[in-house]
Amino acid sequence: MARATGAGAVRGLLVAVAVAAVLVAVVQGLGRVVGSAVPAVLLPVAGAALASAGLHLVLPRRRLSRAGREASDRFPALAEAARRMQSGSLERALPGLAQVVADGTGAAQVTVWLSIGERLVQVARHPPEPDAGEVTVPDLATLLARPDTDHVVPVLDGAALRAVVAIHKPGAVTAEDRQLMQDVANGAGLLLRVVALNAELAERVRRAADLAEELQASRRRLASARDSERRRLVAELAYATGDRLDALRAEVGLAAAGLADPDPDPAPVTQALARARVQLDDLLERFRAVARGVYPAVLRDHGPAAALDEVISDLPRPVRLSGGLGERLPWELESGIYYVAASAVRALAGRPGEGAVLVRLDHADGRIVAHVEDPAPPVPAERLAALLADDADRLAALGGGMDVGTAAPAGGDPDAAEPLVVRAWLPDRVEPVVVDTAGTEVAVR
Structure with missing residues (x-):
């Protein structure tokens, strides 16, 4: 100097x-x-x-410096950008900014992206692309890797990314182009930050509405599960008390009639009372079975595997139980997986049949799974699915599900019967799981 x-x-x-x-x-x-x-x-x-x-x-005439020429070239574009921002309509302002950048840089395509959650959402494009739908990318690195992105200018709010202006230009992106983009981004920074925050707020409101709807649906599923359990208990009680209670009443009536005879014969009365005692013991055993099904003490004390082992011991058909949960889990989950497995085993092995029913319990990858397979099923898959409908409702209320279908025959024999397979699963935690906008599961505690 x-x-x-x-x-x-x-x-x-x-x-x-x-x-x-x-x-x-x-x-x-x-x-x-x-x-x-x-x-x-x-x-x-x-x-x-x-x-x-x-x-x-x-003397030679002095000329404008290069910086002066560049500034004079940028002034109309910046003035137009300011005018677009003052239009009062975001729907016009953002596409207008994209058009200003395209006119000032000669780019073939200019896009404006907003940061919503952990992703970038395209909100403006010049030239416009009708019926393009929502265009999103997971992060800035992915946007930079796109073939239609040659240069980007991020708009920051402190350290947080709020928006991105990107161009695609067939020729080289010059220093003047970069400076113009930076000036436009700086001038529109407040507008873009406000728009990004509004969009993120709208996304959170939508997620809250979805969660409220899911809560209502969960309550409806729980009410349905309660109704199905009530119907199952009524059916169990009707099965336990129907014919057996009528038979017991008949035997007691015979004994009472014999005793009412002025010259009673003790032999018929004794035989009727003996048969009544048998009927009463059977009725009591059925009540105990119903009580075990409603609130099995073995399930509470030792878990689903031990409770299923008790169910299996009373069935006429052999059942092979394997696997286990490895650790005790909340009561809702253990009882949910037990009930569906017990219902499937009773439906398949409740009568004599060929071959053994296979039951396996697993706990892996955040799920507990009950796998029931019958190589010679006594009922078709559709009938078994109908029998397990109430159990499926209970699983859905707890965040799980169930599949009922057939599998390929063992050994690949096309003439062999297709095994019937029931697969039921539940998450291994009872906290509700929320999926955010980035697709990441977050447990709400």
Whole structure:
């Protein structure tokens, strides 16, 4: 800078000497030529005019600096961007910003992205693309890797990314293009941050509404599960007390009639009472079975595997139980997986049949699973699914599900019967799981 200042001073001194020499020459020369025809006071004026004209012809004209030209080129674009931002409509402002950047840079495509949650959502594009639907990318790195992205300018709110302006240009992206994009992004930074925050708020409101709807649906499923359990208990009680209670009533009636005879025969009365005792014992055993099904003590004390083992011991058909949960889990989950497995085993092995029913319990990858397989099922898959409908409702209320179908025959024999398979599962925790906008599961505790 000192060197440039010295050079300027020398140049100015030379110019001053030259002007002075011209003035002296003009005043003296014209004075001799014109004599007294021209007033002497006008001679210095004429000399100054001739010196100024000479300097204009001799010295090079100064030009605008490159930065000045670039600034003058950007001013119309920035003014147009400001006008678009003051339009009062976000639907016009954001596409208008994209158009301003496209006009100023000569880009073939300009897109404006908002940061919503952990993803970027395209909210404006120039030229517009009708019926494009929602375009999203998971992060800024993915946006940079897109073939239609040549340069991006992020809009930050502190350290948080709020928006991105991206261009696709067939030619090279110049420094002037980058500067224009940066200026437009800076000028529209507040607008983009406000729009991004509004969009994120709208997304959170939508998620809250979805969660409220899911809560209502969960309550409906729980009410349905209660109704199905009530129906199952009524059916169990009706099965336990129906024919057996009628038979017991009949035997007691025979004994009472025999005792009412003026000359009773003790043998028929004794036989009727003996049969009544058998019927009463059977009825009591059925009540115990119903009680175990409603609230099995073994399930509470030792878990689903031990409770299923108790169920299996009373069935006429062999059942092979394997696997286990490995650890005790909340009561809702253990009872849910037990009930569906017990219902499936009773439906398949409740009568004599060929081959053994296979039951396996697993606990892995955040799930507990009951797998029941019957190589020679006594009922078709559709009938078994109908029998297990109430259990399926209970699983759905707890966040799980159930599949009932057939599998390929063992050994690949096309003539062999297709095994019937029941697969029921539940999450291994009872906290509700919320899926955020990035697709990540978050447990709400």
